[in-house]
Amino acid sequence: MRTQVAIVGAGPAGMLLSHLLAAEGVESVVVETRSEEYVAGRIRAGILEQSSVDLLRSAGLADRLDREADPHRGIYLQWPEERHHLDFVDLTGRSVFVYGQTEVQKDLVAARTAAGQEVHYEVSDTAIHDVETERPSVTFTDGSGAAQRLEADVVVGCDGSFGPSRTTVPAALRRAWEKTYPYSWLGILADVAPSTDELIYAWHPDGFAMHSMRSASVSRLYLQVPHDTDVAAWSDDRIWEALAARLGHGQDGWQLTPGPVTDKSVLPMRSFVQQPMRHGRLFLAGDAAHIVPPTGAKGLNLAVADVALLAPALVALLRQDDARLADAYSETALRRVWRCTHFSWWMTTMLHSGDDPFDQQLQLSQLRWVTSSEAGATGLAENYAGLPIGF
Numbered sequence: 001m002r003t004q005v006a007i008v009g010a011g012p013a014g015m016l017l018s019h020l021l022a023a024e025g026v027e028s029v030v031v032e033t034r035s036e037e038y039v040a041g042r043i044r045a046g047i048l049e050q051s052s053v054d055l056l057r058s059a060g061l062a063d064r065l066d067r068e069a070d071p072h073r074g075i076y077l078q079w080p081e082e083r084h085h086l087d088f089v090d091l092t093g094r095s096v097f098v099y100g101q102t103e104v105q106k107d108l109v110a111a112r113t114a115a116g117q118e119v120h121y122e123v124s125d126t127a128i129h130d131v132e133t134e135r136p137s138v139t140f141t142d143g144s145g146a147a148q149r150l151e152a153d154v155v156v157g158c159d160g161s162f163g164p165s166r167t168t169v170p171a172a173l174r175r176a177w178e179k180t181y182p183y184s185w186l187g188i189l190a191d192v193a194p195s196t197d198e199l200i201y202a203w204h205p206d207g208f209a210m211h212s213m214r215s216a217s218v219s220r221l222y223l224q225v226p227h228d229t230d231v232a233a234w235s236d237d238r239i240w241e242a243l244a245a246r247l248g249h250g251q252d253g254w255q256l257t258p259g260p261v262t263d264k265s266v267l268p269m270r271s272f273v274q275q276p277m278r279h280g281r282l283f284l285a286g287d288a289a290h291i292v293p294p295t296g297a298k299g300l301n302l303a304v305a306d307v308a309l310l311a312p313a314l315v316a317l318l319r320q321d322d323a324r325l326a327d328a329y330s331e332t333a334l335r336r337v338w339r340c341t342h343f344s345w346w347m348t349t350m351l352h353s354g355d356d357p358f359d360q361q362l363q364l365s366q367l368r369w370v371t372s373s374e375a376g377a378t379g380l381a382e383n384y385a386g387l388p389i390g391f
């Protein structure tokens with residue numbers, strides 16, 4: 001097989017890239033280890049920043065999003081006895097949208113299927129070759145067991161945190177930074193209307209808690225738990241009791257309404273960045289190059305931003321033989337990656353409590369500052385609602 005751009009991974013980064021390239025007349029083939037249904041059903045991110053929504057709109061991918069997404073003006077930040085609202089629209093003129101990654105993925109798949117995009121699902125043995133030449137390729141075993149070779153002008157690794165792309169960059173030429181946090185998130189999805197109009201981020205001495213949502217009838221809630229937590233140790237009742245305590249059930253008359261839990265999982269928290277995001281004819285985008293803890297709601301948005309920078313770079317390279325944007329891609333993308341990596345780390349370390357009473361006082365002081373100073377609040381709002389894609 002031959003194409004212009006071989007894309008490894010059919011998650012949001014890979015599918016959005018294939019869409020943006022096709023709009024400019026560049027063809028691609030996508031290979032994916034999982035089934036189409038599995039990729040579409042994975043419960044992950046739920047918040048889109050303004051620039052992601054603007055990009056999806058300009059790419060003609062936002063019809064359903066514009067009908068169904070829930071625009072939020074800001075978030076609540078709280079600690080015992082106090083809850084404060086930060087209004088991002090007032091502070092920065094930008095907002096965020098509640099629209100699940102599952103829905104983004106469905107919209108992408110529908111658009112690419114309608115356009116006849118070639119996607120090979122359920123492949124195995126994916127390997128990337130010859131990226132230092134002008135004829136790189138991807139080999140894989142297809143769903144029927146046949147060995148395949150996909151030749152291309154460029155290979156893009158959109159294969160998330162466990163794919164083979166990032167280690168295709170020679171060890172001597174790549175550098176990675178990693179931080180594992182001493183806690184995880186226990187996340188639940190519940191068939192119950194959210195008990196809040198906007199997300200609540202709660203600092204509590206027992207541990208962080210968060211009230212998010214996916215729709216008017218589905219809530220998403222998280223609890224800080226120790227790193228090696230077994231999900232079986234947390235019954236539904238125990239989860240709702242901990243959520244009620246940490247989110248302040250009863251505080252100023254606010255009530256948390258429990259409901260049937262439909263999904264329960266433990267999500268480890270880590271930060272990871274690998275650079276460069278380009279080696280020869282291999283480019284990395286999304287979780288293949290960087291991972292953030294979900295506290296700042298940045299993972300999916302960073303994947304969108306990478307692809308928004310990479311698509312025009314590849315179009316210029318492959319259609320006009322102009323390598324300037326492609327040569328600048330890694331450096332340009334990494335500026336935003338490191339900004340979001342810092343913001344995600346900052347939100348995480350401000351809100352997750354540990355055993356050290358000194359650290360707890362610093363966290364509370366920081367929370368009081370961002371909720372009482374316009375300068376502090378604006379810094380948080382600007383980062384949360386999202387800096388421009390080319391920042």
Ligand SMILES: Cc1cc2nc3c(=O)[nH]c(=O)nc-3n(C[C@H](O)[C@H](O)[C@H](O)COP(=O)(O)OP(=O)(O)OC[C@H]3O[C@@H](n4cnc5c(N)ncnc54)[C@H](O)[C@@H]3O)c2cc1C
Nearest residue numbers: 009011012013033044045126159160163286287297299300
């Ligand atoms: C459990 C979980 C919960 C999350 N929750 C949040 C959240 O609440 N908020 C937030 O902002 N972000 C969250 N994230 C992060 C967010 O979902 C990711 O940042 C986003 O999915 C990145 O998109 P991507 O396309 O780069 O990678 P992915 O979505 O991971 O897609 C990569 C694709 O590559 C495929 N692949 C892997 N290896 C191969 C191979 N060898 N050959 C072919 N294909 C391959 C994978 O199957 C996958 O479909 C979460 C992530 C996880 C894992």
